[in-house]
Amino acid sequence: MSNIRDVAQLAGVSVATVSRALQQPDLVSLKTRTKVLSAVKQLGYKPNLMAVRFRSGKTRNLVVLVPTVANVFFARVISGMQQAAHDKGYSLLLCNTLADEAMEQSYARMVHTSQADGLIQLRAHNPFAQLEMKTGSVLPMVNACEVLDRIACPTVLLDNRSAACAMTEHLLQLGHKRIAMIKGPARSPLTRDRVAGYRDALDAAGVEFDESLLYPGDFTLQSGHKAASELLALAKPPTAIFCENDEMAIGAIQGIKQAGLSVPGDVSVAGFDDISFAAFSDPPLTTIAQPAEEFGSTAVSLLIDLLDGRLGKAPKVILPFDLIQRDSTGPAPAGSG
Amino acid sequence: MSNIRDVAQLAGVSVATVSRALQQPDLVSLKTRTKVLSAVKQLGYKPNLMAVRFRSGKTRNLVVLVPTVANVFFARVISGMQQAAHDKGYSLLLCNTLADEAMEQSYARMVHTSQADGLIQLRAHNPFAQLEMKTGSVLPMVNACEVLDRIACPTVLLDNRSAACAMTEHLLQLGHKRIAMIKGPARSPLTRDRVAGYRDALDAAGVEFDESLLYPGDFTLQSGHKAASELLALAKPPTAIFCENDEMAIGAIQGIKQAGLSVPGDVSVAGFDDISFAAFSDPPLTTIAQPAEEFGSTAVSLLIDLLDGRLGKAPKVILPFDLIQRDSTGPAPAGSG
DNA sequence: CTTATAAATGATATCGGTTACATTAATATA
């Protein structure tokens, strides 16, 4: 691989001129520029990016903390990030954190050790908390999908409260009164917001809130199955189950069927995310569609803007949702009220 | 961020000694080593990795070419890679290629421009073909999952032929004679191998091969749905459909149900991969389990071994499969023979 | 107590670019 000195020699100019001809062509006369470019072409010269990064102090790497890389929704988010990052000359350092704080911190340190310029966190937890406390500096980060409430960093989120409210209203309109909710992990603000939206709708409709209809899940198919089975075993079981993601909804549908009941005849089920499998479950799932890829691309754009100092006060970008009505929700069974 | 000179100054030694104390502690006296380490700790010194990489000429980055990052199976593979790479101090540069050769080539060039040390390709195509032709050099690469037949690079694969044969035998044993196959993209060796295994089983059982029962898909839910619908419209429709991945199988099940038939009562369906959704489809899917994460971690290990010159002749690692029998396959309907 | 040998440490070139500063060439102004 040839270097800038080879090019300079072949073109008969100094290395500085070569560098300028490539970086700031305006500063170089047309004649010299032509000579340089032809030498570059002849040698097939490509700047050594490690040298550039070392010199500039910019790695052009972004750390991405993902709770579960293999999750369908996150996979789409990552796909969107990847595209945006590549377009802007950045690379992603993917980290499967399993929502473990110690692991998040360890990965986050890469921003400190000159391995990455910034970080995108897809979970509601600040991986820099300790580091910033110790050093007193604020590190570049963007929070997306599951976001922290009070954090002074750019954020990309859905209006989870409104989305959950919309879905609950949809179920109420179908005549359901006992609407269960299979939640995500208890501590997550995302879960809290969706529960809040759920209660907003109940309150507006004058339906009493029943704590026992709130069941904690962990976003896996298994947890949806287990939750539905246990909810149906209640003295007064729900006629509709709203799940905080599609995996749990699909798991719930299986649980309901195994209990000998039908969806939506006996129990309606709604999901969240609109993953590709949602349209292919039996029955096809009513759900909230999220622009997953856009979460990713927006987060990357924000982070790069932040790194380039193009961002004023930390913006909160709210992406739109869409209620997709399919066949897993239907009228409440007669006499269920 | 402090650098090696700061440490040297604080410890009262030369920079060379600091470097040695950290890299080759044996060469440094215990006394000096202690001084250095305490200075390191006091300053919170971490070597600037960009400098290290620049100096060493090793990026510790690996390019990964994935047809579709958002595919459930590949997401698991990536997860396995990520883990293995991190354990060995490497980072992954994920590339969503959409199976586009031009894009693969463009990403592959990163290995040439000192952005990455090697490449993992998850598709049956050599992205270095042109580059190697031009430069005459062989670039470090590992091929996994969908592999090229005749390529002199380390390879991680499943014995697709045997796996397909095993599944076809399973269907034959259930009394099926008309077994359709929803294939992957025609050009893929993977598809070819699985079709070969399918024919092996048919031949062994003395069942005649029928070209019209082979339907080309593209590994998406939609294509499975379409394929099943069309296969059922044949004059002599199949009583079993073997799909080359679980997504297509789940799509096929929906297509079959929409045609008013039952699974497995009228038509048995088998998949491939054993993604998490397989156990939650209705009915739960009989499928071939692949060790997806192991594909990823093995590929990474092989590539790093290759880079470190620890690999002799390019090995072919064959990972085991497992036939998971669930409820989507059952006895052929009476009188179907 | 020398001298030979090994161990420990230091000074410095190096990797491949970028950039501040110095210098030279070209153009404009008086």
Place this chain on the structure above:
DNA sequence: TATATTAATGTAACCGATATCATTTATAAG
């Protein structure tokens, strides 16, 4: 034509760690 101003190019320091080679210090052998 002489001088001021701008444009174009060159020189060399620099980023931070590593590694070679030289030098000093410690240990062993005679």
